[in-house]
Amino acid sequence: MEKYELDSSLAEEIRSRVFGEGFIKIVQSVKRGGEKFTISLRPVSIGGEKRFQAEMREGRSVQVKNFDMPGAAEGLDEIIAQKGARELHLITASGDLHVRTTKKGRSLVSRSKPMERDAAVRPHDKIKNLPLTSFDSAALLEAVGIAVANGAIRASMRPKYDQVNDFLRELPQAEDLKARKTETFTVVDCGCGKAYLKFAMYFHLTRNCGLGNVKVIGVDRRSDVIDAARKTAKDLGLEDKVVFEECDLAAFDVEKADMVTSLHACDTATDEALAKGAEWKARWILSAPCCQHELQKNLGSAAKRPIGSGGEFAGLLRQSILRERLCDILTDAYRALIMRIIGYRTQTIEFVSREATAKNIMLKCEYGLKPGLGESVGEYLSLRDYWQVKPFLEERLGPMLSRHLEKYS
Ligand SMILES: C[S@@+](CC[C@H](N)C(=O)[O-])C[C@H]1O[C@@H](n2cnc3c(N)ncnc32)[C@H](O)[C@@H]1O
Numbered sequence: 178m179e180k181y182e183l184d185s186s187l188a189e190e191i192r193s194r195v196f197g198e199g200f201i202k203i204v205q206s207v208k209r210g211g212e213k214f215t216i217s218l219r220p221v222s223i224g225g226e227k228r229f230q231a232e233m234r235e236g237r238s239v240q241v242k243n244f245d246m247p248g249a250a251e252g253l254d255e256i257i258a259q260k261g262a263r264e265l266h267l268i269t270a271s272g273d274l275h276v277r278t279t280k281k282g283r284s285l286v287s288r289s290k291p292m293e294r295d296a297a298v299r300p301h302d303k304i305k306n307l308p309l310t311s312f313d314s315a316a317l318l319e320a321v322g323i324a325v326a327n328g329a330i331r332a333s334m335r336p337k338y339d340q341v342n343d344f345l346r347e348l349p350q351a352e353d354l355k356a357r358k359t360e361t362f363t364v365v366d367c368g369c370g371k372a373y374l375k376f377a378m379y380f381h382l383t384r385n386c387g388l389g390n391v392k393v394i395g396v397d398r399r400s401d402v403i404d405a406a407r408k409t410a411k412d413l414g415l416e417d418k419v420v421f422e423e424c425d426l427a428a429f430d431v432e433k434a435d436m437v438t439s440l441h442a443c444d445t446a447t448d449e450a451l452a453k454g455a456e457w458k459a460r461w462i463l464s465a466p467c468c469q470h471e472l473q474k475n476l477g478s479a480a481k482r483p484i485g486s487g488g489e490f491a492g493l494l495r496q497s498i499l500r501e502r503l504c505d506i507l508t509d510a511y512r513a514l515i516m517r518i519i520g521y522r523t524q525t526i527e528f529v530s531r532e533a534t535a536k537n538i539m540l541k542c543e544y545g546l547k548p549g550l551g552e553s554v555g556e557y558l559s560l561r562d563y564w565q566v567k568p569f570l571e572e573r574l575g576p577m578l579s580r581h582l583e584k585y586s
Pocket residue numbers: 367368369370371372373374396397398399402424425426427439440441442443446449467
């Protein structure tokens with residue numbers, strides 16, 4: 178027997194307890210080169226089917242994966258075969274098994290007295306509700322550089338991982354997409370960059386939402402990111418399903434889009450994404466804005482105006498950081514009102530925590546309102562005219578918006 182190897186009868190007992198009745202959890206910690214590596218495996222129910230969920234922790238990185246029975250059996254053999262000083266705890270409804278392997282490789286085994294415990298398998302969704310842990314996303318995460326080869330999330334990419342998960346959560350749910358199962362569902366991602374989100378959306382819509390035929394088009398004006406994204410599509414075997422166009426958004430067109438997304442597309446590219454979404458009659462438009470410079474140029478002079486038309490904000494507008502924040506808020510308020518006027522039910526939400534990104538606002542729009550609602554038009558016109566600005570999105574949409582405004586001007 179090699180150093181640290183578990184006795185074959187003990188290994189067999191572990192296998193039969195894990196795959197027998199009443200299994201609750203096995204967790205093992207092994208010390209490797211000063212780092213502690215912990216892995217746990219427990220049964221979960223996903224869509225009514227029994228699966229096994231493994232959680233692997235090393236340093237600050239955590240990876241969660243779901244396995245079917247053969248996959249879990251392989252994983253358990255790897256757990257058993259791990260080398261190093263270990264602590265293993267196996268919990269079942271009828272009693273526990275504990276193994277401690279010392280630095281010298283000696284294993285000390287103890288078993289609890291027989292007992293009766295509740296071992297009901299909890300539905301997976303209630304435990305961890307991350308879109309990227311609801312299917313095996315290891316290949317995807319490695320291809321886009323969020324995870325390393327063993328599937329562990331890179332510490333530096335954890336904010337991106339959180340952002341993508343949280344963005345996916347805001348997409349229409351499987352229930353909303355039921356009617357679209359057979360037709361092609363087209364998504365356009367505007368300012369796609371290296372396309373983390375685009376690939377994740379493809380997998381999420383096909384695996385988690387059950388759509389059969391999804392096409393995702395990524396648009397970006399930078400050739401280097403488009404080249405990199407095309408290579409990723411090839412590596413994942415998705416060249417026909419996830420495609421890229423090197424193009425300025427303003428010049429890009431498609432016949433129809435079911436959903437338009439943009440994640441931190443710079444400045445007025447967010448407005449361009451909203452406008453394109455409306456022109457392509459997308460039912461859903463989800464846009465997390467980025468830097469917003471456009472309004473700042475126009476608001477600069479407001480401090481010099483009389484009280485009642487901006488002058489009372491002089492003290493705020495003099496402070497560049499506060500002016501910038503005010504412009505961000507106003508820009509998103511104008512966008513939300515404009516989207517409502519043209520028929521989109523629009524919510525402004527924080528889609529991800531502020532720790533993950535300071536740019537955590539999302540405009541979440543779904544078509545379905547009667548266009549031209551007087552209340553929205555009134556609110557828009559009074560806010561616009563108070564600050565004496567003409568938001569880019571108003572100009573960009575042209576008659577699609579102006580015909581509703583004219584009735585009230
Ligand atoms: C901050 S990056 C975000 C990339 C990606 N969505 C993400 O979140 O990782 C913004 C991207 O938008 C692209 N972009 C900005 N304005 C654009 C425009 N008018 N047309 C096409 N792409 C644009 C930039 O080239 C850049 O790749």
